Amino acid sequence: MPVYETHGASTVIASDGDATQTRPQLPTPSLGRFALLAMTEGAMPLRNPIRLLILGGTSEAGALVAAVARREDIAPILSLAGRTGNPKPARIPSRIGGFGGVEGLCDYLSCNAIDAVVDATHPFAEQISANAAKACAAARVPLLVFTRPPWRRDPADDWIEVDTVEAAVDALGTERRTVMLTQGRLQLAAFARAPQHRYIVRAIDRPVEIDALPGAMLVLARGPIELADEERLMREERIELLVTKNSGGAATYAKIEAARRLGVTVVVVRRPTGPSAETATELSAVLAWIEAHRPAP
Numbered sequence: 157m158p159v160y161e162t163h164g165a166s167t168v169i170a171s172d173g174d175a176t177q178t179r180p181q182l183p184t185p186s187l188g189r190f191a192l193l194a195m196t197e198g199a200m201p202l203r204n205p206i207r208l209l210i211l212g213g214t215s216e217a218g219a220l221v222a223a224v225a226r227r228e229d230i231a232p233i234l235s236l237a238g239r240t241g242n243p244k245p246a247r248i249p250s251r252i253g254g255f256g257g258v259e260g261l262c263d264y265l266s267c268n269a270i271d272a273v274v275d276a277t278h279p280f281a282e283q284i285s286a287n288a289a290k291a292c293a294a295a296r297v298p299l300l301v302f303t304r305p306p307w308r309r310d311p312a313d314d315w316i317e318v319d320t321v322e323a324a325v326d327a328l329g330t331e332r333r334t335v336m337l338t339q340g341r342l343q344l345a346a347f348a349r350a351p352q353h354r355y356i357v358r359a360i361d362r363p364v365e366i367d368a369l370p371g372a373m374l375v376l377a378r379g380p381i382e383l384a385d386e387e388r389l390m391r392e393e394r395i396e397l398l399v400t401k402n403s404g405g406a407a408t409y410a411k412i413e414a415a416r417r418l419g420v421t422v423v424v425v426r427r428p429t430g431p432s433a434e435t436a437t438e439l440s441a442v443l444a445w446i447e448a449h450r451p452a453p
């Protein structure tokens with residue numbers, strides 16, 4: 157089900173089941189396989205598939221991809237930043253890499269005749285969400301943010317809530333503690349100014365940023381991680397503090413629950429305030445929104 161893109165310095169990928177290949181760029185956007193079927197078989201013209209750009213990199217994006225992958229009336233394209241070395245093969249046509257800021261995304265929307273955008277990026281991916289809001293407004297393309305509600309503190313939780321990762325470093329205190337870091341690789345270097353702690357870093361791939369923390373232990377794992385595994389790791393490594401962003405969602409919640417059970421203090425980085433945009437937290441609402449933004453035949 158290839159979709160050819162006409163713009164961008166980014167890699168252009170077409171995905172067909174498990175096979176993923178790089179394709180040449182063509183001058184016009186694809187009409188999709190169903191338009192092609194209609195043309196070649198002389199069948200009744202089908203409804204024009206809505207050309208949907210999904211900004212991904214999250215489990216929400218994964219759920220949306222799964223929901224639209226077999227839809228004949230939706231022509232989706234998944235966009236990934238390319239941060240993960242070995243992303244799971246996409247079940248829909250996909251592209252990898254930045255667009256080149258607001259202007260690049262604007263060009264992409266118009267060159268690829270995108271009808272609607274679902275921003276299903278992580279709640280802490282501030283830049284791409286801000287860019288999407290500006291580009292969609294400029295290109296007059298409807299935008300929906302698909303996100304998960306933040307985690308709420310349970311009365312049994314021992315949380316220290318902070319606004320930034322820098323503040324999380326301060327919250328660890330001056331005494332040596334054993335700290336599990338799960339806030340993401342980009343902010344690992346911030347902890348270098350508190351070298352008194354013993355750090356356990358959990359990540360999907362080995363982050364080069366871990367070199368800033370000599371002596372840190374690396375645990376490689378891709379979520380979702382089971383509660384029992386979180387508890388075992390925290391117990392075996394005698395974790396005293398856990399650092400996390402308030403990502404929300406079920407996929408990474410087990411660490412919060414494990415910390416509660418074991419009495420581990422959690423330093424929680426609050427969410428940034430995103431751009432004001434129409435927002436949905438349920439897949440059914442996203443699908444209804446897509447339906448409502450289908451272009452007129």
Ligand code: NAP
Binds near residue numbers: 236
């Ligand atoms: P970010 O700071 O908001 O974005 C930085 C730049 O990366 C953007 O300006 C854009 O480049 C490019 N980019 C980001 N997401 C993209 C996407 N889905 N498709 C194409 N380009 C994208 O993003 P981030 O915090 O580094 O996160 C990168 C990706 O990882 C996101 O897709 C996000 O969903 C996922 N993720 C982030 C976190 C987190 O904690 N931040 C956690 C889990 C997953 P251009 O300006 O060149 O277009």
